[in-house]
Amino acid sequence: MMRVHGSRTRFSVAPFGTGLTFLLLLAGCGKIGQVTGQTDATAATTQSETAGTTSFVNGTSRIVVSFNDETPDTNLIVYGPGTRHTNLGATQLGWSYSDDGGATWTYGGSLPPPAGWAVLWGDPAMTTSGASYSMVFLSNLAMPTSKFPAGGIDGSVITGNGKTSYIGGACIAKSKDGGKTFAHFQCVQNTDPVADVSDATLGHFYDGGSMASSPSGEVFAAFADIATSQIDVWRSPDGNKPFERIATPFPNYVVASHPRLRIAPDGSLYAAAQILASAETFYVYLSRFTNGQWQVPHGASNTTVVYPSVDFGATVQGSALTVRTGPQFSFDVGAASEGGGDAVRLLYTRRDGNTGRLFVQGAACDLALTSCGDLAGWRLGTSSANERPVEAFNPNLVAWKGFIGLPPTWQGSFVYRFGKPATSVYLARATIGYVNGSAFTIPVDIIKDTPVCSDTRGYWGDYDDMLLTGFNNDGGTNWVRFLTDSSKGCTERWGFTGRAQHVQASRYSY
Amino acid sequence: MNRIVATTTVGLLLAFSLSILALCSPRAPEDKQKVQPVSEQAPRLEPHSIPATVVVNAPAVASQGDCAPRYKHGLTGSCINNQACRGFGALNEKGQAECSCYGLTGGCRAGQRCDAIRKSCVPEEELPFERVPAH
Numbered sequence: 001m002m003r004v005h006g007s008r009t010r011f012s013v014a015p016f017g018t019g020l021t022f023l024l025l026l027a028g029c030g031k032i033g034q035v036t037g038q039t040d041a042t043a044a045t046t047q048s049e050t051a052g053t054t055s056f057v058n059g060t061s062r063i064v065v066s067f068n069d070e071t072p073d074t075n076l077i078v079y080g081p082g083t084r085h086t087n088l089g090a091t092q093l094g095w096s097y098s099d100d101g102g103a104t105w106t107y108g109g110s111l112p113p114p115a116g117w118a119v120l121w122g123d124p125a126m127t128t129s130g131a132s133y134s135m136v137f138l139s140n141l142a143m144p145t146s147k148f149p150a151g152g153i154d155g156s157v158i159t160g161n162g163k164t165s166y167i168g169g170a171c172i173a174k175s176k177d178g179g180k181t182f183a184h185f186q187c188v189q190n191t192d193p194v195a196d197v198s199d200a201t202l203g204h205f206y207d208g209g210s211m212a213s214s215p216s217g218e219v220f221a222a223f224a225d226i227a228t229s230q231i232d233v234w235r236s237p238d239g240n241k242p243f244e245r246i247a248t249p250f251p252n253y254v255v256a257s258h259p260r261l262r263i264a265p266d267g268s269l270y271a272a273a274q275i276l277a278s279a280e281t282f283y284v285y286l287s288r289f290t291n292g293q294w295q296v297p298h299g300a301s302n303t304t305v306v307y308p309s310v311d312f313g314a315t316v317q318g319s320a321l322t323v324r325t326g327p328q329f330s331f332d333v334g335a336a337s338e339g340g341g342d343a344v345r346l347l348y349t350r351r352d353g354n355t356g357r358l359f360v361q362g363a364a365c366d367l368a369l370t371s372c373g374d375l376a377g378w379r380l381g382t383s384s385a386n387e388r389p390v391e392a393f394n395p396n397l398v399a400w401k402g403f404i405g406l407p408p409t410w411q412g413s414f415v416y417r418f419g420k421p422a423t424s425v426y427l428a429r430a431t432i433g434y435v436n437g438s439a440f441t442i443p444v445d446i447i448k449d450t451p452v453c454s455d456t457r458g459y460w461g462d463y464d465d466m467l468l469t470g471f472n473n474d475g476g477t478n479w480v481r482f483l484t485d486s487s488k489g490c491t492e493r494w495g496f497t498g499r500a501q502h503v504q505a506s507r508y509s510y
Numbered sequence: 511m512n513r514i515v516a517t518t519t520v521g522l523l524l525a526f527s528l529s530i531l532a533l534c535s536p537r538a539p540e541d542k543q544k545v546q547p548v549s550e551q552a553p554r555l556e557p558h559s560i561p562a563t564v565v566v567n568a569p570a571v572a573s574q575g576d577c578a579p580r581y582k583h584g585l586t587g588s589c590i591n592n593q594a595c596r597g598f599g600a601l602n603e604k605g606q607a608e609c610s611c612y613g614l615t616g617g618c619r620a621g622q623r624c625d626a627i628r629k630s631c632v633p634e635e636e637l638p639f640e641r642v643p644a645h
Contacts, residue, residue: 442544
């Protein structure tokens with residue numbers, strides 16, 4: 001049973017009653033803003049699935065967010081009720097930025113595929129150089145021209161035995177002006193032969209993406225390599241020299257999810273992914289890259305779920321409403337308690353053995369990854385069999401390590417479905433911390449009752465980002481958490497697209 | 511009567527506005543007063559139940575011959591040792607080719623296919639990236 005103590009989440013006791021609280025928050029505080037879908041070019045098409053970063057250029061603090069952007073694709077990705085035709089030149093690499101802390105957003109544009117590449121296929125990842133805050137990187141999955149069929153692609157981008165695909169690498173774009181504009185920097189692909197992957201030498205099928213940069217300016221990009229069930233990690237030593245592939249963090253393991261990269265305060269790189277332990281059983285594993293080598297991976301969770309689908313028990317536009325999900329874990333490296341055993345903290349999604357419902361569990365490891373464990377008080381979004389069925393998923397966790405006059409914090413967030421049937425979701429944030437030495441957290445809603453309009457596969461943006469965006473005069477921290485926005489209504493739920501889908505952002509101070 | 515209603519309405523709106531201002535005034539979130547980011551005591555971790563060994567990413571074996579099953583929606587299985595395989599070919603510990611689906615020796619059963627994204631057996635009719643709710 002979750003301990004709530006005045007929490008404002010729907011599965012708690014709300015002091016004003018949820019209805020009035022909802023009205024007050026929405027009407028009065030204006031902390032939820034539209035990133036896309038306003039009256040600009042993005043309104044007529046769809047955007048979802050976010051990765052963000054912050055930059056600093058010419059005295060301006062900027063928030064940049066990338067998303068699967070179909071703004072330029074009206075004639076390049078053509079949908080029918082059960083069909084999708086993708087033409088040469090389609091791109092989902094688009095971004096928006098905010099120079100006022102997330103209050104207002106400007107559509108930055110999109111990039112067409114570079115020479116030799118037919119399509120840019122989303123799954124964004126972003127980072128800012130740790131040595132030059134005006135240098136921003138943005139990656140997208142990509143289809144090489146050599147794999148692209150004459151006449152375009154009908155339906156799925158996955159072919160053959162499922163390890164082959166029209167996707168054959170990723171393209172990385174770079175901004176020198178803090179994310180206002182981008183230009184292509186480099187496309188990366190693994191062309192090693194693989195025995196049962198017929199198109200391997202044309203570029204392995206990449207999925208997902210994660211980027212990070214060290215204080216010295218090294219830039220890393222990682223992708224799930226479906227052809228090999230590994231994580232391919234690419235490194236540029238300074239953001240100017242090209243990316244080169246380095247050793248894989250989980251050799252001999254079967255990787256079953258997108259990767260996530262994080263940089264520790266000491267500059268070392270950490271990688272995490274969900275690993276296959278035995279048939280249909282998965283755990284989160286971590287590895288640390290120091291002195292040019294990955295250490296032996298270490299398990300950092302109990303059993304977890306891989307890309308679960310959430311059933312809403314409702315019908316919208318004639319089809320059952322479901323939401324498919326992305327990687328069900330998030331982690332960061334930051335301030336530690338006495339003994340240092342929680343310098344690395346994770347949130348990961350599990351399925352309750354009794355109710356069958358998804359919930360989010362917190363865990364921690366020491367910096368060296370020698371010891372990891374769950375913390376009982378960091379359990380989020382559970383409900384017992386007799387309560388209204390809550391399912392929590394898509395966790396994010398971000399650490400602020402602290403600095404003089406700016407105390408550390410750990411902020412988590414997750415999406416939850418409240419009740420069933422339901423046609424909306426809630427987004428909650430929580431400090432992943434302690435009360436009197438005991439692990440404890442109080443979830444607080446930051447977006448309430450926002451409608452869901454997935455396509456009939458369940459796609460509604462597989463993942464979203466959460467960012468520390470700045471500091472208050474009193475030393476408090478400012479945060480942004482992105483989420484798909486279907487508040488304009490659900491007019492279409494087709495096989496490959498749901499409309500409306502735009503991007504919204506919740507801002508809060510802590 | 512109308513005047514009383516109007517006065518009451520204005521009063522309620524004023525109270526509503528004041529409550530909004532109170533909610534939005536700069537103040538620390540309630541959980542910030544209670545939840546600390548770190549503890550002065552070493553936190554008590556509950557050890558994970560992680561198996562000592564996990565599935566090894568075995569070397570892949572190419573499908574050979576024309577016995578690979580063809581699934582709905584155009585995807586295919588493998589042909590391993592001249593037998594239809596609803597999975598992928600991999601070398602086992604003895605260095606022999608066998609059919610498996612990510613830890614499931616022999617591959618998936620009839621009506622299923624081995625999904626390279628989800629690393630498990632899924633209904634044959636399920637498209638890649640199309641995930642059927644578990645319940």
